[in-house]
Amino acid sequence: MEVGFPKTIQDEATRKTAGDACFSKISSAELGYFTDGYSKFFTKNKRKMMPLINRGTWTRVFSVRTLVNNFLSKFPTDKIQIVSLGAGFDCNFFYYQENVLEFNERDLHYFEVDFEDITAQKIDIIKQHSELEELIFKDAEPSYEEGMIQTERYTLLSCDIRQVDDLEDKLVQVGLDKTIPTLVLTECVLCYMNSEDSSQIIAKIAEMFADVAIVNFEMINPNDPFGTTMVENLEARGCQLLGLKDVPDESAQVARMVDNGFQNGYCENMLRIHNSKLDETERSRIERIEMFDEFEEWDLLQSHYCICVGSKFSDSSELGF
Numbered sequence: 326m327e328v329g330f331p332k333t334i335q336d337e338a339t340r341k342t343a344g345d346a347c348f349s350k351i352s353s354a355e356l357g358y359f360t361d362g363y364s365k366f367f368t369k370n371k372r373k374m375m376p377l378i379n380r381g382t383w384t385r386v387f388s389v390r391t392l393v394n395n396f397l398s399k400f401p402t403d404k405i406q407i408v409s410l411g412a413g414f415d416c417n418f419f420y421y422q423e424n425v426l427e428f429n430e431r432d433l434h435y436f437e438v439d440f441e442d443i444t445a446q447k448i449d450i451i452k453q454h455s456e457l458e459e460l461i462f463k464d465a466e467p468s469y470e471e472g473m474i475q476t477e478r479y480t481l482l483s484c485d486i487r488q489v490d491d492l493e494d495k496l497v498q499v500g501l502d503k504t505i506p507t508l509v510l511t512e513c514v515l516c517y518m519n520s521e522d523s524s525q526i527i528a529k530i531a532e533m534f535a536d537v538a539i540v541n542f543e544m545i546n547p548n549d550p551f552g553t554t555m556v557e558n559l560e561a562r563g564c565q566l567l568g569l570k571d572v573p574d575e576s577a578q579v580a581r582m583v584d585n586g587f588q589n590g591y592c593e594n595m596l597r598i599h600n601s602k603l604d605e606t607e608r609s610r611i612e613r614i615e616m617f618d619e620f621e622e623w624d625l626l627q628s629h630y631c632i633c634v635g636s637k638f639s640d641s642s643e644l645g646f
């Protein structure tokens with residue numbers, strides 16, 4: 326028997342979150358929290374968000390970028406690949422390609438996967454903006470296959486990532502190399518599916534690659550008063566955090582990685598990451614951007630998000646944090 330909302334309604338609400346993620350990034354990027362000149366193409370809605378939200382978005386974006394940078398430096402000479410599952414309208418590929426030499430000059434491939442209609446919308450928007458096409462196709466004439474983009478460095482394709490065998494087949498068909506160092510990103514994606522599905526995805530990633538790490542960002546602590554409100558607010562919009570009841574806290578996040586094939590799992594909530602793991606200079610720069618006095622709310626909000634890293638790099642080292 327199906328528990329909660331019917332799957333199609335839940336999937337539809339989950340797809341809408343791609344626009345929400347974009348929305349917050351535009352607000353903080355426009356104020357100068359971080360560089361992102363491209364999210365603005367992916368939604369017509371624009372609104373200045375509260376300082377609390379802008380600072381939270383910066384913490385998320387800066388943390389994920391820090392881990393990606395760590396991955397780039399960890400394998401300075403190898404061919405590498407990054408696979409973003411549930412990539413939505415994320416614009417990090419464009420950011421790296423334009424701004425990060427260590428990325429742009431590397432022999433690497435960046436894969437993005439999402440539901441068919443999100444991928445189709447992303448392709449439509451890319452087609453309308455030559456700035457985006459130039460970053461993807463460089464000097465070559467832009468060319469689009471049915472429902473996907475594929476170039477030497479970048480692939481955008483559609484798949485329901487819960488269909489793990491299909492996911493593997495599709496990625497391998499477009500050139501995924503299981504033998505090279507790989508970083509998988511699941512940013513605010515796994516929490517929307519039940520824990521059997523998210524565990525299967527993690528197990529599939531661990532099984533597919535010898536040298537791999539996964540970076541998972543999502544909500545935690547649904548059972549305290551703040552967490553209950555967070556869950557209820559999303560449910561009111563038709564979107565359930567289906568995975569949260571089985572993976573409610575940092576230790577459950579780590580257990581899910583370790584139980585599904587990653588030797589090394591570690592997790593930090595975003596408050597600890599913000600307070601003690603991020604670059605100090607950058608932190609004091611963003612602290613001067615807006616007046617900020619919501620300290621209690623900040624601590625609460627940030628302690629309800631985390632980054633969990635699962636890694637099975639062959640040298641057993643961690644990725645960072």
Ligand SMILES: C[S@@+](CC[C@H](N)C(=O)[O-])C[C@H]1O[C@@H](n2cnc3c(N)ncnc32)[C@H](O)[C@@H]1O
Pocket residue numbers: 339340341342343346347410411412413414415438439440443484485486487511512513514517518
């Ligand atoms: C909150 S958005 C995050 C997007 C992006 N990772 C980011 O951080 O900006 C969640 C994304 O996951 C995608 N997603 C959720 N479940 C999925 C599934 N089963 N298969 C493919 N994509 C999925 C949604 O369509 C949506 O684009």
